[in-house]
Amino acid sequence: MISLRMDAGVVRSHLRRWIWLVPLMMLLGGSISTLQAAKVGDLGELNLKRQAIRFLSFKDPAVRHAVLGSALIGISCGLFGCFLVVRKMALTGDVLSHAVLPGVALGFLWNLSKTPPYPILIGATLAGLLGIATVRLLLNTTRLKEDSVLGIVLTVFFTFGVCLLTMIQRLPTGSKSGIDKFLFGQAAAISSADLWMMGVIAVLAVAVVSVLFKELLATSFDAVYARTIGLPTRWVEGAFILLLAMGIVVALQAVGVVLVSAMLITPAAAAYLLTDRLNRMLWLSALFGVMAGVLGAFCSFLGNNLPTGPFMVLAASSVFACAFLFAPKHGVVTRWWRHRSSTVRIRMENTLKSFYHVLEARRFEGDGVSVLELATRRRETLDEIRGRLKELVDHELVTTEDDRGVAFLTPSGWKKACSIVRNHRLWELYLNHAAQVPADHVHDEAEKIEHVLGEDAVRELEKKLSYARVDPHGRLIPDLAQIQKGLPTPSETGRVTGYGR
């Protein structure tokens, strides 16, 4: 009895979690049924501006079909693509999308028409699954490598499809059937029946991904673990491939056989660059898919029935390019910028540290630090030191008197110099005490770590070292109180020096 009640509770909680899918489906169904059947081919010779206005006003049913269809495809392709990308199966998607072509042709032959689209859907799905099965069979029975096998299956299936297509076009009804639109896609040719199927697949994709999120996550990232905890990984994988095949087939009408794989891979790859979490990646990828789909439909509409697929792919690729260059964490430009700014910071901190060393060497007496002293300490040329000082002056850490060639630390510069030296010496002490590293081996490590130690880590270190005052080389560690007060270290003589003005 208890287990039964628990089961009911689990079911209820599942229901509560996914109840929002129901209104979503109803909304989607409603929006599709309100659209009237599209009249294709009435997009005559119009200029760009009028086409754009026509597109943006959404009055034309063909436009509404194209936009809604492209958006739905974007959602389903974006979601499926995520799993392809994280599982390194991107080219499997490519194979699947090329392998459906003979199925499209045979499904068309069923009743020599594109409407109703169900024979084409079924035929294409079966052909795609057959293609994947052939890949598995070739990999299991021969010693051919995966890349060759994928290439063979992709092209041979596609070629068979082309063969059938050229034969169909020879038939009296074939030439004007519009079946050639399956190669590059034409969003303006999306019919209500197509739209229904796209809607069903998109809802199915969202539902499966949200309900089976944990299962898919586990099988994608750690198949062994997934098997260990008793997930039916083979079933999950099979179901995924089946859904993927259906997703590709409904997208064919708008994107085309050749480029549908890009609609799977590119938005997902862009999302992969932007986040480390699968759920965020799914959201982003679906969003990019929708953007690419709608933009592609718009561009193709502007240019009077240009093929839609290439434009969608270009839109998706531009998103990818932006992510590749400017992603906050993994972008090429952002990483370069981060690297550059950290180099600048380390350089400035090193110069400040030399300030401290020079002052320390003369027991914090005297008036400012000369360029020559710094150059000797840093083993750099006078010109280089002048450049470094200029950087520091720009950051208001140092003031200079150019005529005397002398520099002074500002209060904030002093604080910074002290904390760097403190980081360095504390780390040396820590290595020496806690890790038993000999005192003459600790300097190089400390040179690196001093720039990355945070304030909390330093506190922790101090506590661990019971607030020691002297580093392994016998020099004083500047303590927190001095740094906070912003006063120069009082030397034995009691004279205050180091920074001025």
Next chain:
Amino acid sequence: MNLIPAFDAHKVLVAPWTESLASYGWVVLMGIGVGIACGLIGNYLILRRMALMGDAISHSILPGIAGAFLVSRSRSTWVMFLGALVAGILTSFIIELIHRRSRVKQDAAIGVAFSTLFAVGVIMIAVFADRVDLDQDCVLYGEIGFVSLEPSVEWLGLKWGPASILRMGVVCLGLILAISLFYKELLVSSFDPGLSRVIGIRSDWVHHALTAVLSLVIVSAFEAVGAILVIAMLILPGASASLLTHRLPSRLLISVLHAIASSVLGMHLAVWLDCSIASAMVLSGAFLFVLAWCRFWIVNRSSSGRWESRVEEVSGGQA
């Protein structure tokens, strides 16, 4: 509905070699030329696991070719070749860039790069349809049947044949010459990159040279077989050969035979079914591949343990 025409033995088997030899002869010759060039270089692609590089380059030379059309406004061979070469090298550069500089894996990088370039090419063809003399569908599966309609090149008072066939022949001969000249370098760098570094062969140079030659072969085959069928032309002969033998010279020979046989068979198939000739050739090649697969399967089923021991023997000998 007569999708598959009745089999007329005279029309399918005899006529192409007798009364209509003038047209089908050139087509078969072109098919053989494309098959040999692609098959020879394909062997190395398979060995070096670059098969999908062939896929990527064959798709992405399209913007190069279309751009060359726009610039030169003619079917000038040299401009087209240059455009395609630039596009091919650009592709391999972009793939390397994405793969090295971000966490996107190589397969996704290939997918993103070639689909983008291919999309650019298709758009160029569609937008400048009046200026670019390429058909969207031909881009995919080529028009090998058109070679017989080309005017014959006259040189030294003799009619030598259609220009594209002569070009393909030159590429073939050049490729055979290059392979025999650099046989050792290709062999070593394909099988054992470590050894090739030790004896002073730069395998990255070999890689780039192979990419350039691949672009050359693909661009000269492009008009005949298109962007996707050329991948089958590249991989099928080498894959069939690799199922039949271990030795590279025999593989090269078998892939040449495979190319000739699939071209002849494909021509007959196309005459019978009245479909695209290039795709019939690829289907015949696929049929031959399936035969090789069956033979491999039968041979290895009877001695399933033998294969593993031989692998160990061979790899042990290499190490």
